[in-house]
């Protein structure tokens with residue numbers, strides 16, 4: 275499915291590239307039923323984890339944030355829906371000028387190609403320098419996948435690196451937010467008095483709003499990841515800032531609010547397109 279937010283002069287579309295069913299016990303053991311209250315659940319107790327990616331457009335210029343996991347075949351997983359859902363928006367794929375990737379985990383870069391072809395062939399594919407410096411040296415599941423997915427982008431000379439906070443459209447800035455991975459980026463959209471943050475994987479679970487240091491197996495540096503999300507959530511707490519997270523239950527749009535003295539995630543209803 276696809277959802278639409280009005281963010282000042284921009285429209286932001288949330289596209290669900292897919293989802294999978296995962297055992298909640300693989301998350302922090304302190305998480306209770308209450309902490310999983312936002313997630314759809316299957317009869318076998320598994321919870322639905324989504325893969326979200328984003329289109330930002332002013333009707334003239336269009337960029338993507340992350341590309342989804344792409345067309346891979348894994349049990350309990352639906353994946354690779356982004357390209358068709360993008361096409362349904364009536365925007366030409368070859369008009370996308372930039373794809374900014376929050377990080378190089380394969381569930382965010384895998385969708386950059388489909389059937390051996392780059393999905394957005396005219397776009398610059400933008401990453402933080404520290405991201406590739408790390409993943410090119412790592413030989414685990416994530417490192418191998420990143421190297422394989424990056425190769426055709428490098429071969430086609432489509433990759434740009436940034437090494438500081440960088441504006442990619444007027445008011446749209448890729449912001450260093452390290453910890454989940456060494457070069458992780460969040461995206462800030464400020465337009466006509468509205469504020470939106472596309473969080474990438476700065477937080478993979480709504481329980482982080484209350485418990486920023488609860489662990490997640492895929493956080494590269496637990497301490498740094500916890501500090502980064504704690505700072506971000508505190509900065510936007512009780513403001514009008516929309517917080518978007520691709521692994522939260524779709525559409526993964528909400529506010530960070532204080533409820534009974536506790537900082538919590540409050541989902542926002544967003545229309546489907």
Ligand SMILES: [Zn+2]
Nearest residue numbers: 379381382475
């Ligand atoms: Zn992810």
